[in-house]
Amino acid sequence: MSLDIESLSFLEIARRELGTNEQLPDPIRDALNTIYTKKANAKYYRAKLIDEKVIDQIKNKHPIIKGRKNSVYNILIIWYLLNSDTKKTKSFLQDYAKFGISKESLEELIDLTKKQYLEFFCLGVIRDNVQEIIECLKTSDFDLFTEKLPSPFSASITNSCKLSPMLTIYSQDIPWESYMTQYQMAEDFFKDKNFIKARETLSNLEVTAVIRLPVIEALNKKITAVEAEAKEAWDYFQNILN
Numbered sequence: 001m002s003l004d005i006e007s008l009s010f011l012e013i014a015r016r017e018l019g020t021n022e023q024l025p026d027p028i029r030d031a032l033n034t035i036y037t038k039k040a041n042a043k044y045y046r047a048k049l050i051d052e053k054v055i056d057q058i059k060n061k062h063p064i065i066k067g068r069k070n071s072v073y074n075i076l077i078i079w080y081l082l083n084s085d086t087k088k089t090k091s092f093l094q095d096y097a098k099f100g101i102s103k104e105s106l107e108e109l110i111d112l113t114k115k116q117y118l119e120f121f122c123l124g125v126i127r128d129n130v131q132e133i134i135e136c137l138k139t140s141d142f143d144l145f146t147e148k149l150p151s152p153f154s155a156s157i158t159n160s161c162k163l164s165p166m167l168t169i170y171s172q173d174i175p176w177e178s179y180m181t182q183y184q185m186a187e188d189f190f191k192d193k194n195f196i197k198a199r200e201t202l203s204n205l206e207v208t209a210v211i212r213l214p215v216i217e218a219l220n221k222k223i224t225a226v227e228a229e230a231k232e233a234w235d236y237f238q239n240i241l242n
Contacts, residue, residue: 005051005063010036013064013072018163025170031079031086032072037062041090044097048145071145076163077133077152078144083112084170096144101137110134119169122179122213125152154214168211179205183215195223 006013014024014032023029035042036050051065064071079089088108095102113120113130120127132150136142151162168174182205189198202216209216 004066006066006069008064008069010062010064010072013069014076017073017076018167020164020167025167027084027170028076028166031084031089032075034086035075035079035090035093041087041094043094045090045093045145048097068145070148073163074144074147074149076166077149078109080166081109081113081130081133081152083116093144096137100140106134106137109137119174119176120152122176122183122211122215126154129153165211172210174210179209179213182208183213183219186219190219190223195227198223 008016010032011024011029014028015021018024018028024032036046039046049064049068049071051063075089075093078092079086082088082092092105092109095105116125119125120130129150129152133152136147136149137144153162153165182201186198186201186205189195189201199220202220205213206216
């Protein structure tokens with residue numbers, strides 16, 4: 001008999017979305033297990049995600065209803081934006097399943113994203129992307145359980161998995177303030193047109209950082225562009241003199 005459920009478990013789907021074959025970091029795995037398997041404060045959203053009628057016919061105790069696998073990707077994003085608060089994520093999903101997005105849920109989401117400035121800045125989380133996520137949630141045509149939200153993270157040419165930064169974020173403690181301080185030093189050197197020291201500071205930060213920091217790449221590109229512009233102006237000046 002063909003069952004109308006996804007062939008992969010929610011943890012397997014999460015691994016694919018995060019771009020890994022390894023075990024998920026404990027915070028991510030524990031959060032997903034709580035969200036998908038614990039029935040407390042989950043009645044409405046679990047009914048839209050889990051098919052419990054087939055549990056005696058398969059090994060997977062919490063099978064995802066066919067066509068609802070994007071919920072895993074979306075829940076990872078919501079959980080991340082809600083500052084990794086699993087309880088708040090469950091409440092958010094409950095409200096959404098019952099009424100659609102509520103004004104209170106949106107306001108809380110927006111407020112929490114504003115408080116994560118250091119982490120967002122260092123990771124290159126795009127504010128426009130976060131705004132797109134909010135606009136999707138506000139749109140009545142969007143279904144959080146079947147469609148995909150935009151990724152909040154900046155695109156990486158080396159990794160097609162849009163949520164891959166989460167693997168590193170939740171695998172270790174990250175000194176966001178230290179990264180921000182070092183980056184600010186590099187930016188100050190850049191503003192003073194001390195490009196050698198700016199590059200040196202960025203290089204040191206890149207070596208010591210435990211995660212990829214898109215802000216490093218962005219400032220290096222700005223330095224290169226300014227240097228190229230200055231060289232072009234100098235060459236033009238020399239041509240005039242000659």
